[in-house]
Amino acid sequence: MLEAAEILAATLTVTGAALLRGQIDGRVAGDSDQRDRAQRGLAALRNGLQRTTFGTWTNWLDQHLGPIADSQPDLIPGLRNALQDDGETPGILTDLRALQNERNRTSHGDKPRSPQESALRMVEFRPQLERALVKAAFLTGAPWLLTISCSYRPRPRAFEVVMQRVTGDHPDFECQSFTWAEPVANDTLYVLSSEGPLALAPLVASLLCDQCKQIEICYPSSVDRRTGPAVFKSFARGHEISAPELGDEIRMLPDCRPDDDSP
Numbered sequence: 001m002l003e004a005a006e007i008l009a010a011t012l013t014v015t016g017a018a019l020l021r022g023q024i025d026g027r028v029a030g031d032s033d034q035r036d037r038a039q040r041g042l043a044a045l046r047n048g049l050q051r052t053t054f055g056t057w058t059n060w061l062d063q064h065l066g067p068i069a070d071s072q073p074d075l076i077p078g079l080r081n082a083l084q085d086d087g088e089t090p091g092i093l094t095d096l097r098a099l100q101n102e103r104n105r106t107s108h109g110d111k112p113r114s115p116q117e118s119a120l121r122m123v124e125f126r127p128q129l130e131r132a133l134v135k136a137a138f139l140t141g142a143p144w145l146l147t148i149s150c151s152y153r154p155r156p157r158a159f160e161v162v163m164q165r166v167t168g169d170h171p172d173f174e175c176q177s178f179t180w181a182e183p184v185a186n187d188t189l190y191v192l193s194s195e196g197p198l199a200l201a202p203l204v205a206s207l208l209c210d211q212c213k214q215i216e217i218c219y220p221s222s223v224d225r226r227t228g229p230a231v232f233k234s235f236a237r238g239h240e241i242s243a244p245e246l247g248d249e250i251r252m253l254p255d256c257r258p259d260d261d262s263p
Helices: 002-024 033-048 054-071 080-085 092-107 115-141 244-251
Strands: 146-153 158-165 174-180 189-193 195-201 204-211 215-224 230-234 240-242
Touching: 002 033, 002 054, 002 092, 002 115, 002 189, 002 195, 002 215, 033 054, 054 080, 054 092, 080 092, 080 115, 092 115, 146 174, 174 195, 204 240, 215 240, 215 244, 230 244, 240 244
Parallel strands: none
Antiparallel strands: 146 158, 146 189, 158 174, 189 195, 204 215, 215 230, 230 240
């Protein structure tokens, strides 16, 4: 249950980050102030990826993505409503924080000591997860897609793209076809926004897991600030996978820190 809650928080975060990148790149509408704010938000996330935890995702949602969604509700349709307390149920971040606190509790020596205690904690925290999942239903309007092929068709002067819609816990996904004016990279994950496909890479990747011997959809677990590979974690099984090429890609994201190590 707690792993599912953390994955939900990470999914919200990386989806929002892809939309912010689209705004920075000019693919999503926004004025110069909005693009500057998006860049600062993305830089804060980039700098938080040295070692990700449940708190990495909830803190960024609270401090950066939430305020952006509040001022630009059309950027991520549905997010502002999901974050708000509607008077009867708390916003999604409140429930994710409660689940994060329980995750911290279990990680610092207070795990359930018996099946009975575990069952009681499930009864206590299951409503928070269920409410958070209901609040996150807006994500169905921004599906994740994995590119299979992209071919140029001269007559319509467009690209025929075959992609798999990412659903469930393993990459055996339903294929869909699209015709777009611009190409997309093969074997790359995108979020389909109202402005078209926006790359989730390098914050989401399709990688071969040495333990499973299968392709897994993954998110960052740790990234050194200066050099070295990134380590990604599988959404499905939590296995960690080294990704040397993605370390540099993540370090190329906006960074508001100075070059030295001073505060």
